[in-house]
Amino acid sequence: MPPQKISKKLFGTNGVRGVVGTSMTPELVLSIAQAFGTMRKGCIGVGRDTRTSGETLKKAAIAGLLATGCDVVDCGILPTPALQYLVREKFEGGVMITASHNPPEYNGIKIIEPDGTEMGDEETVRLEQIHFSRSYSTATWDKVGKETTDTSLYWQYIRAIIGQFPNSIGNGMTVVVDPGSGPACLTTHEILLAMGCRVITINGATDGTFPGRLPEPSPEGLKKLADLVVSSGAAFGVAHDGDADRAVFIDDTGRFVEENAEFALIVRYACQQNPGVVITPVSTGMVVEKVVRSERSDIIYTPVGSIYVARTMRSLIEQGKKVVFGGEGNGGLIYPGHQFCRDGGMTAATMVAILAESKLPLSEMVNKLPPRFIFKEKTAVTGEMKIIEYFKNHYSREVTDQTDGLKIYRGDTWALIRASGTEPIIRIIVDADTETNGKNLLLELKEQLHIAVQEMS
Numbered sequence: 001m002p003p004q005k006i007s008k009k010l011f012g013t014n015g016v017r018g019v020v021g022t023s024m025t026p027e028l029v030l031s032i033a034q035a036f037g038t039m040r041k042g043c044i045g046v047g048r049d050t051r052t053s054g055e056t057l058k059k060a061a062i063a064g065l066l067a068t069g070c071d072v073v074d075c076g077i078l079p080t081p082a083l084q085y086l087v088r089e090k091f092e093g094g095v096m097i098t099a100s101h102n103p104p105e106y107n108g109i110k111i112i113e114p115d116g117t118e119m120g121d122e123e124t125v126r127l128e129q130i131h132f133s134r135s136y137s138t139a140t141w142d143k144v145g146k147e148t149t150d151t152s153l154y155w156q157y158i159r160a161i162i163g164q165f166p167n168s169i170g171n172g173m174t175v176v177v178d179p180g181s182g183p184a185c186l187t188t189h190e191i192l193l194a195m196g197c198r199v200i201t202i203n204g205a206t207d208g209t210f211p212g213r214l215p216e217p218s219p220e221g222l223k224k225l226a227d228l229v230v231s232s233g234a235a236f237g238v239a240h241d242g243d244a245d246r247a248v249f250i251d252d253t254g255r256f257v258e259e260n261a262e263f264a265l266i267v268r269y270a271c272q273q274n275p276g277v278v279i280t281p282v283s284t285g286m287v288v289e290k291v292v293r294s295e296r297s298d299i300i301y302t303p304v305g306s307i308y309v310a311r312t313m314r315s316l317i318e319q320g321k322k323v324v325f326g327g328e329g330n331g332g333l334i335y336p337g338h339q340f341c342r343d344g345g346m347t348a349a350t351m352v353a354i355l356a357e358s359k360l361p362l363s364e365m366v367n368k369l370p371p372r373f374i375f376k377e378k379t380a381v382t383g384e385m386k387i388i389e390y391f392k393n394h395y396s397r398e399v400t401d402q403t404d405g406l407k408i409y410r411g412d413t414w415a416l417i418r419a420s421g422t423e424p425i426i427r428i429i430v431d432a433d434t435e436t437n438g439k440n441l442l443l444e445l446k447e448q449l450h451i452a453v454q455e456m457s
């Protein structure tokens with residue numbers, strides 16, 4: 001049984017985010033940190049991405065934790081998965097100041113549990129209650145926490161990833177790394193160098209103004225990376241989002257590798273080594289399921305959000321299931337032999353191993369995947385939950401799945417209609433076996449959405 005989503009007031013799918021100075025302020029971070037410090041005792045690791053507002057908000061988080069009696073290690077700038085790794089190894093919790101892929105004016109906060117996963121829904125609802133009621137357990141003068149700083153701890157994370165692969169497996173391979181001025185400026189090139197690769201870097205200096213490209217690693221933002229891959233004759237290019245829990249790729253011909261194709265290549269490698277169960281949200285492309293099934297493995301779907309994937313992986317392992325991989329179709333992939341969170345550095349390293357072992361160019365591996373046709377639409381609406389109910393009624397006689405929103409199956413083609421959760425919009429994804437089938441189903445769903453919106457108004 002996949003986990004059910006619980007609605008929260010403040011936290012979205014990946015923590016709290018807002019525009020700095022309006023919806024994201026030191027006061028808010030201070031209060032959330034005091035609430036977290038009220039729930040957890042011990043030593044908390046605190047880190048941040050490279051945003052200009054990062055230092056202010058990090059200090060607010062540290063103040064809140066110290067005030068509630070927690071000790072703090074300030075880990076400085078590092079990728080979210082690096083902090084998650086450190087928390088699992090040595091802390092009783094973590095606070096990451098990041099807005100991930102959002103534009104520079106945003107910042108946010110992610111709360112990390114002692115096992116390195118992001119805080120789940122039930123605990124988050126408790127945290128929100130303490131935050132809104134301001135019922136913190138403030139420490140007396142002799143119980144206030146102590147703060148230390150160690151900004152080199154991310155090397156433990158780098159060494160942990162290197163240790164997952166045979167020595168010098170990347171010998172002779174050229175890779176171009178685009179950390180997008182984010183925290184992976186400190187980590188990904190070090191990982192690949194240690195694996196034996198020749199590494200070229202673009203946007204490789206930490207900079208919260210993101211002068212080279214936006215934190216979202218979109219095909220449009222990665223044109224310079226693509227040019228550099230082609231002109232340097234590199235095996236591939238890799239780019240991260242603003243906190244480096246995701247990685248996306250440019251192949252040897254300079255083409256952006258669609259994230260579901262990336263997932264398919266990496267999950268195939270994982271299942272070939274170790275067949276078992278793969279966990280992913282209902283929004284992930286069919287190419288992943290096809291590859292998983294062709295490797296004597298099984299797939300289980302969850303609601304949309306990496307935390308549901310990570311927690312389902314953990315609970316199935318506790319039940320004795322052989323869970324070999326997890327991830328989302330956005331370049332956020334989870335390696336259970338390493339840790340239970342999305343890890344962009346680990347994804348970059350795994351691509352080196354895949355290419356070294358297959359001896360095929362990345363472009364050829366992508367071309368050999370089962371072809372799929374994906375269409376995406378988002379529409380601004382009001383009353384999005386009522387619209388989802390309309391769709392559930394309208395399609396009640398068809399083969400559907402209600403894990404998150406409504407998924408409709410038509411033979412080898414499916415569509416997902418769901419409310420965004422953070423904005424008043426309806427998202428439609430169609431994943432089809434042929435272009436015609438995809439276009440026809442999308443057209444039908446847009447017509448139904450139009451009727452639903454008219455009925456609601």
Ligand code: MG
Pocket residue numbers: 100101241242243244245246
């Ligand atoms: Mg991210």
